[in-house]
Amino acid sequence: AQSVAQPEDQVNVAEGNPLTVKCTYSVSGNPYLFWYVQYPNRGLQFLLKYITGDNLVKGSYGFEAEFNKSQTSFHLKKPSALVSDSALYFCAVRGSSGSARQLTFGSGTQLTVLP
Amino acid sequence: EAGVAQSPRYKIIEKRQSVAFWCNPISGHATLYWYQQILGQGPKLLIQFQNNGVVDDSQLPKDRFSAERLKGVDSTLKIQPAKLEDSAVYLCASSPDRGAFFGQGTRLTVV
DSSP states (O other), X not given: OOEEEOOOSEEEEETTSOEEEOOEXXXXXXXXXXXXXXXXXXXXXEEEXXXXXXXXXXXXXXXXXXXXXXXXXXXEEESSOOGGGOEEEEEEEEOSSGGGGSOEEOOOEEEEEEO | OOOOEEEOSEEEEOTTOOXXXXXXXOTTOOEEEEEXXXXXXXXXXXXEEETTEEEEOTTSOXXXXXXXXXXXXXEXXXXXXXXXXXXXXXXXXXESSSSOEEOOOEEEEEO
């Protein structure tokens, strides 16, 4: 069965500093990887995805993520954090065939950017 | 482009009552998902439709939950009877291919 691990429940970073939110995954076949953000009382908003190609994927609001096949990781990054980036972030994976096609989410990481 | 629409936004019911949620996906999206998100946890897939057929319902508690997607467009998710542990946000998402776009969810409180 496929799975996603977000090892940190909470990440705190000072405004202007770089941020990293970690994600590792397990799936059969080629992975499709996603990051979503959730603000209070809002639905999940798509940030970025990796399907194929360049391992560094750029997404919305200045976020990017790096796909590392050997480490089965897809960490979310941003060079300079904003207070408005404070939210709950979810990593998700989908396999490329069969029962792995369901979109499976991690447990989420609460990012707090301190002014 | 209109997003995924869900209703109601909030619902409070007593245990053992029934409840239904409605989802209107983005036009043209063949795949539709229902997720359950309990406070403090990541979304858990309940059911996945491809057009009007069920692709995956392995995590749907079928003794009390049911879902349908008539004509491959709108979908309803029903709980009958509800239990206290069903209190959660129920998210609908639709997808044209590999990603998914989410609605704002329905927050269900069972008392």
